[in-house]
Amino acid sequence: MTSYNDLFVATVAFVGSTLAFAVAVGPWQQPYHLRSIASVVDRYGMSAARFVWIAVAIVSLIAGMAIASGVRPGYAKPDPGLRDLTR
Secondary structure, three states, X not given: OOOHHHHHHHHHHHHHHHHXXXXXXXXXXXXXXXXXXXXXXXXXXXXXXXXXXXXXXXXXXXXXXXXXXXXXXXXXXXXXXXXXXXX
């Protein structure tokens, strides 16, 4: 069962993914003034910067889906004893 904390973090990842995709395909210019994105624009052009925003959107979407489905690495399994304390 997925906890509410996981659903909240997954929702934040989905919202971040939506915003990054909107920046990539929309007419906004302000997000391209961020230092790391501006360096991509200066060196490789606007198409590459849009690709970076799309890559961020895809990674955020995949992370949100993984978090919402409860995928965790083996070392991050919650302690069964702590589950009773959170109710």
